Every structure is written in structure tokens, then in C-alpha cells.
Amino acid sequence: MLDTGTHSEDTAIGMNAHIATPSAIQNEQVQSDDCSILRLDCLMPFALGNTRKARNPAKYAELKSSIRQRGVIQSIVVRPHPEMHGMFEVIAGNGRYEASLELELETIPALIKHLSDAEAIEVQLIENSNREDLSLIDEADAAQRWLGFYEGDRQAAADRLGWGIRKLSERLELLRCSDPVQQALTNGEIKPAHAIILAPFSEKLQNGTLAKIIAEKWTVSQLKQKASTRQHYLVKAKFDTAQCSGCHSNTEAQAGLFEQDNHAKCSNPQCWGQKTQAWLDEQRALAEDKYGKVLWLNEIAVSDRNPVSASEVGQEQFQTGCTGCTSNVALMDNTDGREGIIVANQCLDKGCFAKCVKAQQSGSEPDAPTSAMTPSTDSASTSTTKSSSSAATQPVVTKKVAKKVNRKVQEIHRGALRDAAVGVLTTDVGFNQGVVLGLLCIKSGYKPPFKGWPTNAHGSDLFKLVQLTMAQEPTQVQAQIKDAIKHLAVESENKDRSGASGTVNHLMLNSLSALNNWQETAVAAWTPTKELFSAHTIGELTTIATESGFVAAYNTANGERAFTKLAGKGKGGLVKVMLEFEFDWSAYAPSTGYFDLVSPPVK
The missing domain is CATH 1.10.10.2830 (Arc Repressor Mutant, subunit A)
Structure with a gap:
């Protein structure tokens, strides 16, 4: 759980506190959890808003009176503004901040934290839900906001609230x-x-x-x-x-007049209520095939979601990033008289949405890129009687898009890449040397004279150590292995810092990128199966079919817009046809949610 920084003035403002101005801040490195007295003109509201719905007028008046008499006792929480150097965004303590502005104070005690958008929202939620005076409706609001934060996961929201x-x-x-x-x-x-x-x-x-x-x-x-x-x-x-x-x-x-009455x-x-709910549950299950995650409309606050479309984030980001993203959900109305109405394409990640909108407006790329490789469909060949088609053979780099892939698809993709990595890496001399040297160094604390090798390496560094080793001459590595073994023997009393056992799968998968032909290995490992295709939404399957050349091949064999008609009949039939239609998938792998599971080579 994040520390909200709600300390009293006695503990938050001490020997290390100092008054910070924009000019002063520009010339220093602001450390996280730094306690400061900030000028109010250095502060501005959090760009993604305040999670608190309303403020009690009487209690706010009491707060202003207290600040007028004693000043601000409890530090607010701020983060450095992501774009305006020397400025800070107010994350928690908006009441104290606004009261100070109204009272025309010049400074305020603040705890500076380096927070991502998601962490900043989390801090707000913690402060607003950990109050002693919460009413039942306040608790309901807290439940809804935490449910939005965890993107519909009721168990996670309940656990967070206790x-x-x-x-x-x-x-x-x-x-x-x-x-x-x-x-x-x-x-x-x-x-x-x-x-x-x-x-x-x-x-x-x-x-x-x-x-x-x-x-x-x-x-x-x-x-x-x-x-x-x-x-x-x-x-x-x-x-x-x-x-x-x-x-x-x-x-x-x-009964005979029933249908006419x-x-x-x-x-x-x-x-009536039970049958209506059963119908709603059935409609929700059907909608999940089309939209992916479907939540009830009352589960997500309006302020916690943003309608997302191609006009907002750009066609490519919307089609290849937002479509199928786990933060892009559909909401189903379950209120009396409006049951079953769908509100589609609602983004629950306010930070990512804001970045994508900004990227679209500025013509740049969003900050959450994935490594994407999209095959060309020019080489697909078909016949009118029996189609034998091939996906493209040359992957090409496409524009980076922001996307969070559904966990089931990730698990299948990760398994395929891991198995492929095991097949090629276990026979690779450089990899085997890297594992041996990396584990020896983690165990003993030995540091080879290789550029980029971390001091006091830990288990979490293993895949980086292996990649660094694979870039060296085998004879040099072998010599370092001998020295590491000697060091381990001499320094055997050193504390055991291995912690490497839990990183092996991560190591195998990420070491793929150290191979010259890792993309080809990854493409060969991707195999279309019923389990994999069923984990996708109809929109994602359409993207896969379009990228691979399947749509062109299927339409050639069955007539113009044949695939569109097929996709409109539901996911089950679409999956069946995509698997049974004679099409060569061997040179294809998805442009997003697959290659990005492999970390780029260490430089």
C-alpha cells in the first residue's frame, strides 16, 4: 500500500524542510519523499482530477478556521509536474491547498513523491477512503472508485478496503x-x-x-x-x-388471450427480478465475446471513465491498441427499464487515455509503447476452389501503440515464447555460459570486468547478466567463470543473495532477444489454436485476420465482404472458420501483445 504522506507538521517538517521556489527547484534534484515548504504559486491541481466527489461545507469552514489560526499542520502530497519543470501537482490534501489559496497564504508544507498517474490516483483514493467520518454513501463511492481503479475486479477492491x-x-x-x-x-x-x-x-x-x-x-x-x-x-x-x-x-x-393482451x-x-437478472447475465456473457470485459454501468463512476474512439486517439492507436486493451471495457445498464443497453469503448485508465489523446494531437507516439511487427499481406495467394494462402514472410516495424493485453492471451503467448526459447537457448553456448556466470556472480558477489555489469547483482538482474555475457567472447567468459568460482570459494562466508530461482522463466523468455534471429524464432512459435483465438474478442480476431492476410484470402475464396459477414455471426463460428480454413499462418505473429513480451537487448 502506498504511503499517502499524511504526517503531522511536527514529523513532516523538520531539519530537512526548506522553502522551495520555481527557480530553486529547477537547479536541484528533487528526491522522492522530500519534505518541503512549497510556495503556493509552485502548485497546481492534479491534471487527472480529484477522486473526491464533494466536500462537506461545514467541515471545510472548520478547516479554514483552523488554518487561519494555526496554519497547515498536515502536509499535503504533491508530485513533480511531468511537463512543467519546477511546478508540482497536488495529489492529496486538496482541501488544505484550496483553503490556503483562499486565505492568501504564501507557502504550505508538502511531501514530494515521484508518482505515476496510477499511483497518484491510488494515493487520492487511500486518503479519501480512510476517513473516520465516512457515511454509507461515502463508503459506496469508495467502493465504486476502488472498483474502477482495479478495472472491475471486485475481489481486489474488497481486499483493498478490508x-x-x-x-x-x-x-x-x-x-x-x-x-x-x-x-x-x-x-x-x-x-x-x-x-x-x-x-x-x-x-x-x-x-x-x-x-x-x-x-x-x-x-x-x-x-x-x-x-x-x-x-x-x-x-x-x-x-x-x-x-x-x-x-x-x-x-x-x-392463457389463450395472453399473447394478445x-x-x-x-x-x-x-x-420477475430473478428472471430479469438471469437474462442480463446471459446478455453480458454474449457481450463479452464481442467487447471483451463487460461491467455493470453502476460499477464505474462517470468521472473514472473516458469514451475512447479513433477521433480521440487516432485510427491506428484505437484499432491496434485500444481494441482488446484490458482497460477498454463495455458497460451494461442494469437499471429498471434500461436493462441490457450497452455503452461501449470506455477507457478506465485515465493516465493512458490522456497520453494517447495528447500523442494524437501532437502527432507523437504514446508513452506506453509495445514492440509491434506486422506482416505484409501482399504475398497471400488463393484459389477459388481450395485456398492455400500464406502470411507475409518479412515482419516490419509499425508505429508504437499503447495497449494492455488480456491476461489469458498473454499467458498463451508467454508459454509459446518460453518453449521456443528453451528449444534454442539450451543448446547455445553463450546462453549456458551466461546462466552459469550470472548465477555464480549473484551467489558470490563477484563482478566481471564486462561493461554494464552491475555491482552486487541480485536475482532480478539474472536475465541482464546473461545477455551481457552472450555478447562476450566465449574464451573470455570461460575465464571469468573460473574466477567467479574461485571468488565464491574464497568469499563463501558472504551472505546468500541468490534469489534466482523465481526468475528462470523470465530469463528464458527475455534472453531470446540476444539471438540474431529471435524474431523468426518467435514467429515460428506462435500457433493459432482454439484456446488462443477464444481468448480474443471479435475485434482482436478481426485485427489478426486483417494483419495476416486471412481476410483477403477468405474474401477471395468466398466473395467480397465474406469475412465481415462471418464476423457478424458471433465469435464461436469465427474461431472455427479461422482454424479450419486452409491458410498458412507459419510466417505470422500478432503485431501487439506478443513480441513486446520479450525485452529488447541490453545495450
């Missing part, structure tokens, strides 16, 4: 309540159970019922009883109502 999944789900359910219902709960006018009962209903019905609850002082039991008598028009059901025709809860007694109602709200 809650169980049930508590997290109950708090999220409160966010389905209308604003008046949430405010009434915060004000103590209704109980949490009242709000939970109201949550599934439409906003109009919630607000109308709320007025009666307060005016007539309905108990939870009374509300539950009244809610149980609510009737739903069957014509508005999302699920198949065929089985409802003979149900005793159907108000239309004549738009006034037939279901008087069993519990059954």
Missing part, C-alpha cells in the same frame, strides 16, 4: 438509488434497508416512494410488503414470457 465481497456488493447497490434517496439516507431520514429495497426500481418510482416513506414513516417491513405487491407489465419483460402464460402470478387468467401483469416481483 471488506468482504458481500459488503462491497451491498455498498455498490446503494449507488443504484436516486440522488434524493441517497441524500435521505445520509441525512438519516431513511434506513439502509429502505434504500436497498428501493434500489432496483426506476428513479421516478424511487423518488415518489421516498416521499411517502418519510411523510408516513414507513418501516422497513412496510416498504418490503408494499414492494412485494408491485406488478410488472409482461409485455415489457426482457426475458422469454412463454412460461408465464400459465403462472398463477399472471393477472391474465385466460398488453395489459397482462406479473404480480411476483421476486420471480
Whole structure:
């Protein structure tokens, strides 16, 4: 867990504190966790916003009064501005910062931290969710923000908050309540159970019922009883109502007239809710084949997502980076009367989104590049009766794009590359020497006279050591191995710092790039399988088919736009045809999410 830096003035401002001005900061190296007294004109709000929704006016007035009398006691947390040298962004402590501005103070105590965008958001969330005075709605907001931070992983969000999944789900359910219902709960006018009962209903019905609850002082039991008598028009059901025709809860007694009667109602709200939820779960599963990750609309705050499109980030970034990225999700509405409506292409990584938008506007490349190699489709050949096609033979470097690949695809790709690496590296003299020398040096602390070799190497350095060794003459390496063994014997009392056992897979995979023909080895290792293709979305499969030349080959054999029609029929059929259609995949590997798993050679 990140330290939010919420120290008192007595501990945060000490002998090392100093007043920093823009001119002074430009001439010094700012260290992380440096405690300073910063001028307010050096500060600016965090570019990605504040995760806190609202501020209590009364408590803010108390804060201003305290600062007016005693100054700022608790340090705010800032990070160096990523672009404006000498300036800082306020990450935590916005209330203290804004109050100081309003009181026209000149300086403020600050803890300087070097944080990425994600770490900065995390610090904000920690500060805003670790308050003693959180209301139930505040807790619900915290649950939603942490769920957005972990991109829909409920278990991770619950663990971070120290809650169980049930508590997290109950708090999220409160966010389905209308604003008046949430405010009434915060004000103590209704109980949490009242709000939970109201949550599934439409906003109009919630607000109308709320007025009666307060005016007539309905108990939870009374509300539950009244809610149980609510009737739903069957014509508005999302699920198949065929089985409802003979149900005793159907108000239309004549089953033969059921299908023609738009006034037939279901008087069993519990059954209605269960069937609607089952339908929603089925639709969500189908949507995941098309969009990848699908979350409920109420799980992600509007401020925690950005609609992403080609117009925002550029065509290439959108198609090859954002499509299939694990941070690009679809949201499905589950509110009463809007069930199943999809809001697609919602980016949950605010930092990456901002960088991609900026890169598009400036014509540069985003800061989260991947090594991408896209084969040409010019050499694909087909016949009208039996197609025998080939992917391109010469990989080419394409523009870098920002993308987080789905973990299942990564696992399959990593396994293929690891197996390929084992096959070629275990017979490579340089690699074997590198492993031996690297482990000896990690174990003993010996440092060969090779350029770039780290002092006091640890287990995490192993793959770098192997790559450095593979660049040396074998005779020189052998001599160093002998010296390392001697050093190990002489320095046997040295502390065991090996820690290398957990890095072997990482070592094998990343050492591939030290070979002259590693790209060809990696391409040969990539094999299309049902497991691999099923882990992709339809959009990603379309990208693979387009890059490889499969689309051109398939359309030639089956007619213009044949592939588009195929992709529109669902993922299962698309995967089956892509595997069964006669096409030579041997010279192809995906442009993103594959080659970037191998680190570039050490220089």
C-alpha cells in the first residue's frame, strides 16, 4: 500500500524542510519523499482530477478556521509536474491547498513523491477512503472508485478496503438509488434497508416512494410488503414470457388471450427480478465475446471513465491498441427499464487515455509503447476452389501503440515464447555460459570486468547478466567463470543473495532477444489454436485476420465482404472458420501483445 504522506507538521517538517521556489527547484534534484515548504504559486491541481466527489461545507469552514489560526499542520502530497519543470501537482490534501489559496497564504508544507498517474490516483483514493467520518454513501463511492481503479475486479477492491465481497456488493447497490434517496439516507431520514429495497426500481418510482416513506414513516417491513405487491407489465419483460402464460402470478387468467393482451401483469416481483437478472447475465456473457470485459454501468463512476474512439486517439492507436486493451471495457445498464443497453469503448485508465489523446494531437507516439511487427499481406495467394494462402514472410516495424493485453492471451503467448526459447537457448553456448556466470556472480558477489555489469547483482538482474555475457567472447567468459568460482570459494562466508530461482522463466523468455534471429524464432512459435483465438474478442480476431492476410484470402475464396459477414455471426463460428480454413499462418505473429513480451537487448 502506498504511503499517502499524511504526517503531522511536527514529523513532516523538520531539519530537512526548506522553502522551495520555481527557480530553486529547477537547479536541484528533487528526491522522492522530500519534505518541503512549497510556495503556493509552485502548485497546481492534479491534471487527472480529484477522486473526491464533494466536500462537506461545514467541515471545510472548520478547516479554514483552523488554518487561519494555526496554519497547515498536515502536509499535503504533491508530485513533480511531468511537463512543467519546477511546478508540482497536488495529489492529496486538496482541501488544505484550496483553503490556503483562499486565505492568501504564501507557502504550505508538502511531501514530494515521484508518482505515476496510477499511483497518484491510488494515493487520492487511500486518503479519501480512510476517513473516520465516512457515511454509507461515502463508503459506496469508495467502493465504486476502488472498483474502477482495479478495472472491475471486485475481489481486489474488497481486499483493498478490508471488506468482504458481500459488503462491497451491498455498498455498490446503494449507488443504484436516486440522488434524493441517497441524500435521505445520509441525512438519516431513511434506513439502509429502505434504500436497498428501493434500489432496483426506476428513479421516478424511487423518488415518489421516498416521499411517502418519510411523510408516513414507513418501516422497513412496510416498504418490503408494499414492494412485494408491485406488478410488472409482461409485455415489457426482457426475458422469454412463454412460461408465464400459465403462472398463477399472471393477472391474465385466460392463457389463450395472453399473447394478445398488453395489459397482462406479473404480480411476483421476486420471480420477475430473478428472471430479469438471469437474462442480463446471459446478455453480458454474449457481450463479452464481442467487447471483451463487460461491467455493470453502476460499477464505474462517470468521472473514472473516458469514451475512447479513433477521433480521440487516432485510427491506428484505437484499432491496434485500444481494441482488446484490458482497460477498454463495455458497460451494461442494469437499471429498471434500461436493462441490457450497452455503452461501449470506455477507457478506465485515465493516465493512458490522456497520453494517447495528447500523442494524437501532437502527432507523437504514446508513452506506453509495445514492440509491434506486422506482416505484409501482399504475398497471400488463393484459389477459388481450395485456398492455400500464406502470411507475409518479412515482419516490419509499425508505429508504437499503447495497449494492455488480456491476461489469458498473454499467458498463451508467454508459454509459446518460453518453449521456443528453451528449444534454442539450451543448446547455445553463450546462453549456458551466461546462466552459469550470472548465477555464480549473484551467489558470490563477484563482478566481471564486462561493461554494464552491475555491482552486487541480485536475482532480478539474472536475465541482464546473461545477455551481457552472450555478447562476450566465449574464451573470455570461460575465464571469468573460473574466477567467479574461485571468488565464491574464497568469499563463501558472504551472505546468500541468490534469489534466482523465481526468475528462470523470465530469463528464458527475455534472453531470446540476444539471438540474431529471435524474431523468426518467435514467429515460428506462435500457433493459432482454439484456446488462443477464444481468448480474443471479435475485434482482436478481426485485427489478426486483417494483419495476416486471412481476410483477403477468405474474401477471395468466398466473395467480397465474406469475412465481415462471418464476423457478424458471433465469435464461436469465427474461431472455427479461422482454424479450419486452409491458410498458412507459419510466417505470422500478432503485431501487439506478443513480441513486446520479450525485452529488447541490453545495450
